[in-house]
Amino acid sequence: MRDATSLNRYQLAEVGALLAEPARAAMLLSLSDGTSRPAGELARAAGVGAATASAHLKRLLEGGLLALHVQGRHRYYRLADDDVAAMLEAMAMPRTSGASLRPAGGGPAVRRARTCYRHLAGQLGVAFCDAMLARGYLHAASEGLQLLPAGEEVLVEAGLAVEGVHQLSRLHGRGCLDWTERRLHIGGPLGVAMTAAMLDAGWLRRASQGRALVPSADGLRRLAGLGVRLGEAALR
């Protein structure tokens, strides 16, 4: 939560060192879609032996960039939280903004809607956040984003049934800067839950590969009913 000046040189260098090895960078990138993967698969993805991969994973774990879930003889690694995913996205900026002034890289589908870690991002994510704010369904405060009761009611009416967690407005939402759109979308537990609900309800489906999300015709209709308007950029 601090700004860069409160980070000392050693803390910054420590994070940098974790990213500095191509093998570790490859592991982090292959986990940046929010999936969990076992050590062997990450070793193959990074192009190193199992022993080497294990050492790298240990460092990333101790450095706080990864989380671990043990299941039998498999050990599943995933990004520690969405702050790590946001950091990875932020690091893409200085490398590419000078090279081109195009508003975004990747295919049109990825620009339009995708997962940022595990919540909705891209033009659709930004438009959804805007619409919720504009209609007073979402409140932005210093502490974060909060879904108001009116907003939860509207979402439930629209068909977004959140099973276990009926109290969507209890979840903490966090503004997450969309690096392709340069605007805020909804992240944090709230963003994850709403995105999961949209997937469950068939408003969105995951592309066969990559991080793109494809909205269904029904999903677009429902979203339009909530005031979500995709700009002209999304229509071409």
Added chain:
Amino acid sequence: MRDATSLNRYQLAEVGALLAEPARAAMLLSLSDGTSRPAGELARAAGVGAATASAHLKRLLEGGLLALHVQGRHRYYRLADDDVAAMLEAMAMPRTSGASLRPAGGGPAVRRARTCYRHLAGQLGVAFCDAMLARGYLHAASEGLQLLPAGEEVLVEAGLAVEGVHQLSRLHGRGCLDWTERRLHIGGPLGVAMTAAMLDAGWLRRASQGRALVPSADGLRRLAGLGVRLGEAALR
């Protein structure tokens, strides 16, 4: 401008390697307030010899993280652009969010108003951005933020004279996520120009040290006239 998946392992590792050395990290941090500093001063700040510092600065320059301005026998280094500053701020997140849930680090003055690279950030920066959007003086689109003619007129009336660049609405504004407030403030050339104008007009002055900005009584009055309301968090 691309997202993390379009960044390959080698590009990410290269950026990481540049940050991985405490001496280089110290140089970047001491430049993160937007100032330009000669090589010798950066060597002292990093605690290394002139020869070592020169090698580090060469790497940072070639890596695209720094820019160089030669003046006589002095060579002034600065951050290449505000994308680099934003990246440094983003890297502070994963290291501290788990450690504490406090809304922000630093002193109250820094939380209230400070420079983010060279534009206004903190509670005042966020509130100013909100007010400009709410009153229709600022337009947010996928391409970025744009000051509308009505907004420019109001600012000029309030006493913000921008000398060279009278066409404030021609400048490109960029949403910049405030990591202490988790909300958007105005960055990019537009943000830099408006902040410089506020400093010129005496609405703000720089703290004697650090990145804090101190609003004057007159400045607060003028800002209030524009609809800027500091939340309860800023008043304690």
Added chain:
DNA sequence: CCGATGTTTTGATACGGAGCGAAACGTTCT
């Protein structure tokens, strides 16, 4: 209980790069 599979630990090697002193280069001042 034993072999197969997934993962980590250990030991050994090799490479990159961070550091400094000395020297070279360029600029400013007298």
Added chain:
DNA sequence: AGAACGTTTCGCTCCGTATCAAAACATCGG
């Protein structure tokens, strides 16, 4: 022109760590 200063280049040493093979460990299947 010569001296002083800021900066970079060169040559060298030394430490950290990435890598793999082999062995140890843990879990699952029969």
